[in-house]
Amino acid sequence: MYTENDSRLANQLLTHSVELKKGQKILIQCIGLNAVGLVRALAQQVREIGAHPFLKIEDPEINRMMLESGDEEYWKSQAETDQLPLMKQMDAFIGIRASENIYENSSVSKTANKAYSDHFLNPVHFEERVNHTNWAVLRYPSAAFAMNAKMSTERFRDFYYDSCLFDYNKLKEAMKPLEKMLRATDKIHLKGEGTDIEFSVKGQNWIPCYGKRNIPDGELFSSPILDSVNGHITYAPSVYQGKPFEFVKLVVENGVVTDFDSSNNSALEEILATDEGARRFGEFSFGLNPIIKNPMYDILFDEKITGSNHLTLGKDYEIAPNGNESAIHWDLVCIGADVYFDGELIRKGREFVKDELKVLNPGELLHE
Known part of the structure; x- marks a missing residue:
């Protein structure tokens, strides 16, 4: 049965x-x-x-x-x-x-x-x-x-x-120091191979996710201040609207995608042309599930990859808004970038280096 x-x-x-x-x-x-x-x-x-x-x-x-x-x-x-x-x-x-x-x-x-x-x-x-x-x-x-x-x-x-079936109650407790730190943060900076991008999250709401909405779960999300995003970012493989992308690279000025490259530029151009908000961002998140380590062309898994972040093109969520009302919401994942909060290194590659955040590293989350 x-x-x-x-x-x-x-x-x-x-x-x-x-x-x-x-x-x-x-x-x-x-x-x-x-x-x-x-x-x-x-x-x-x-x-x-x-x-x-x-x-x-x-x-x-x-x-x-x-x-x-x-x-x-x-x-x-x-x-x-x-x-x-x-x-x-x-x-x-x-x-x-x-x-x-x-x-x-x-x-x-x-x-x-x-x-x-x-x-x-x-x-x-x-x-x-x-x-x-x-x-x-x-x-x-x-x-x-x-x-x-x-x-x-x-x-x-x-x-x-x-x-x-991961222990989401343990993850819920482990996320609390990161949430507290994010609520006091203004600028977030991601820097890694093919990625150097900065934006403000000052005053934004942060939502910890521990098995309540997406399964598998394990993320902490908000949205960037709409016009604050500047730099360039490289994403892992993705599938959106049934169309595969082996990579996506975006150049962003004052919150708007001004240039791009990908393995499927004609499809990417169509997506970006959906409406004004499709070239802007509606979500930023930390992936925190210690079981999930590699991209697999499925966003419900890929957005939870340990040591990852997704900076999402399109519509925001009402619970953590920034004013983007696009018809699209495309969670694109950047894996292993160094993360800085207001100039301070918080995560080196895929491992948190701040003492109070080390509980989020896989070795700690999976330790009985």
């Missing part, structure tokens, strides 16, 4: 991540059919809690067909008739991304993606789900997923559950 690991993961999602209570309503969305076991475990445990599951199982190929053919009228209808009224009734949401082909949507045009983002994704998910439900999203392991991680299927499956 389902595995013991799926039962453990379902329990963590329901009791720790979304904190589901008796009588509440939860929407469980599964995109892809190979995660049905986890959906079964979730549905059974939701009923055992005394809550009410609403199930939505979707086929990735049908979704791609709808993305390719969808326009503003179609997505407005989908949002207003079906998903927005349903989401407004939900107390919680769990989204399982179980597609086995991360490039499924690579042929979807810029115009079609923008129609979907503007008239479905933003109103249903960014505005309603993110702000008004207890939610969590996650991927699900598969042979294709393991291939992108350059691991055997068995090894990847073990890695997946280890990183998802």
Whole structure:
């Protein structure tokens, strides 16, 4: 019916991540059919809690067909008739991304993606789900997923559950000194191979993430002051809107991307042309999951890489705003840059060097 690991993961999602209570309503969305076991475990445990599951199982190929053919009228209808009224009734949401082909949507045009983002994704998910439900999203392991991680299927499956079922309460405590320090910081400077970029976070809100929203988790995020970002930055491999990028390099002046290079410049140019905010940044974060060490073309994992930061193109989060209202939100990850707070070295490469922050290094977090 389902595995013991799926039962453990379902329990963590329901009791720790979304904190589901008796009588509440939860929407469980599964995109892809190979995660049905986890959906079964979730549905059974939701009923055992005394809550009410609403199930939505979707086929990735049908979704791609709808993305390719969808326009503003179609997505407005989908949002207003079906998903927005349903989401407004939900107390919680769990989204399982179980597609086995991360490039499924690579042929979807810029115009079609923008129609979907503007008239479905933003109103249903960014505005309603993110702000008004207890939610969590996650991927699900598969042979294709393991291939992108350059691991055997068995090894990847073990890695997946280890990183998802990590002791997030321990991480929560370990993040507190870094959060305190960040709240007192004005300028952050990242310097490493292909990267030399600086920006202000003065007065910004900081959000520690320890298994409540994204699984696997392990990050501490805010947003940079919109026009304060200056310098250049080089990112690790990424996939966005189904389009692969082996690298992305950006040059930034007063918060705006003025030049760029990548392994797919035509696609990057289209993304940057989405709207005015697409050339600006809406999030900055520290990746802190000690299990995750290398990029694997999946942002829910890659943005948590220990010793990494992501400086995100596009829309901010309402909980840590900076005024960027773009239709895109592209978490691009920079790994191993030295990090300075107001001129003081805080992290050398991937290891924190300040005594009070050494608890965040993998050797400490994984030590029993």
